[in-house]
Amino acid sequence: MLKAPDHQVAGHQAQDGNLGPLIDGSGRFYKPLQSDERGPQEVLFYTSFASNPTVPNHIRLFFPAFHGTVTLPASDGSGPHPHLVLDDLVHGFSHPSLLDLKIGSRTWYPTSSDKYFKKCFDKDKETSSLTLGFRISGLRVYKGEGFGFWKPDKNAVKGYVTAGDVESVLRRFVSSSADPSMDCAFDSVVYGGADGILARLLELKVWFEEQTEYHFYSCSVLMGFEREAAEKGREGRVMVRLVDFAHVLDGGGVIDHNFLGGLCSLIRFLKRILTDAGANVVGKDPPFMENGCLE
Numbered sequence: 001m002l003k004a005p006d007h008q009v010a011g012h013q014a015q016d017g018n019l020g021p022l023i024d025g026s027g028r029f030y031k032p033l034q035s036d037e038r039g040p041q042e043v044l045f046y047t048s049f050a051s052n053p054t055v056p057n058h059i060r061l062f063f064p065a066f067h068g069t070v071t072l073p074a075s076d077g078s079g080p081h082p083h084l085v086l087d088d089l090v091h092g093f094s095h096p097s098l099l100d101l102k103i104g105s106r107t108w109y110p111t112s113s114d115k116y117f118k119k120c121f122d123k124d125k126e127t128s129s130l131t132l133g134f135r136i137s138g139l140r141v142y143k144g145e146g147f148g149f150w151k152p153d154k155n156a157v158k159g160y161v162t163a164g165d166v167e168s169v170l171r172r173f174v175s176s177s178a179d180p181s182m183d184c185a186f187d188s189v190v191y192g193g194a195d196g197i198l199a200r201l202l203e204l205k206v207w208f209e210e211q212t213e214y215h216f217y218s219c220s221v222l223m224g225f226e227r228e229a230a231e232k233g234r235e236g237r238v239m240v241r242l243v244d245f246a247h248v249l250d251g252g253g254v255i256d257h258n259f260l261g262g263l264c265s266l267i268r269f270l271k272r273i274l275t276d277a278g279a280n281v282v283g284k285d286p287p288f289m290e291n292g293c294l295e
């Protein structure tokens with residue numbers, strides 16, 4: 001039985017009669033092909049990436065496994081529609097805390113139409129993309145039994161614009177309490193450690209410093225963890241993946257400085273949080289006070 005995923009934190013969603021992804025509850029995530037060029041472009045990326053022998057195996061693990069395409073009834077009721085068949089990255093998690101970060105200071109690319117350039121440029125400028133090299137696209141953080149999930153709505157997420165706002169979210173993502181305080185209780189097991197998010201991002205960065213085959217525009221780092229494991233001080237169930245490849249271009253022998261720059265910026269934030277856990281946050285609190293909604 002297919003259903004809309006509870007854990008989705010960003011992107012087009014299968015709610016209110018819209019077209020969005022579905023899961024089967026057995027480990028597969030079905031992403032509908034967008035009807036313009038984005039759908040075929042994402043299929044093309046997954047297909048060519050899957051058979052590219054130059055991609056190291058440890059880098060392949062950052063990408064959802066691809067199992068072809070399948071035609072399924074679309075979530076918006078419009079009838080049969082082609083979907084990408086991917087691994088559900090959070091299958092087996094009980095209460096995944098997830099954060100989607102769109103990487104790159106610009107989401108438009110040299111061949112973009114004027115219309116698409118304007119749409120992207122405006123968004124890059126209004127968010128933290130232009131200044132920080134990445135922006136928060138969405139999140140959902142488990143706050144423990146009886147507290148549910150903290151899931152800021154779209155407007156709240158759009159309000160995370162300054163370095164202080166973004167740092168606050170990154171701190172609160174690994175904080176234990178349900179209120180807006182930021183104790184960063186899980187930073188060492190989630191961000192730190194040999195298998196933590198920082199180590200994984202550094203591994204990814206090494207590849208991005210070399211690879212010149214792909215330019216990943218509008219692609220996201222999806223990071224997550226299982227709170228129950230973090231509470232026990234276990235590093236297990238920490239996840240870092242890349243998602244959304246509808247705008248991957250041929251790198252043409254040039255490094256992807258747009259993605260690499262954003263990745264370095266994100267790494268810098270995490271390093272700072274790890275070395276400075278518990279310190280006062282530079283940013284403003286209002287986004288959390290106004291939108292400290294628990295699901």
Ligand SMILES: Nc1ncnc2c1ncn2[C@@H]1O[C@H](COP(=O)(O)OP(=O)(O)OP(=O)(O)O)[C@@H](O)[C@H]1O
Pocket residue numbers: 007008009010011012013021029031064086087088089090098100138220222243244245246
């Ligand atoms: N393979 C996957 N397994 C589990 N969850 C996923 C997977 N791929 C994506 N997601 C969830 O769906 C969200 C959106 O994914 P994605 O960015 O691919 O969608 P989109 O509709 O193309 O987004 P955009 O609005 O940026 O174009 C992610 O933030 C994540 O929560």
Ligand SMILES: O=P(O)(O)O[C@@H]1[C@H](O)[C@H](O)[C@@H](OP(=O)(O)O)[C@H](OP(=O)(O)O)[C@H]1O
Pocket residue numbers: 011038107123137218246
């Ligand atoms: O971040 P938000 O506010 O959810 O906005 C979406 C985000 O900018 C996506 O990157 C974009 O898809 P593309 O990157 O593929 O253009 C999508 O465009 P769309 O609404 O035209 O699909 C926007 O709605």
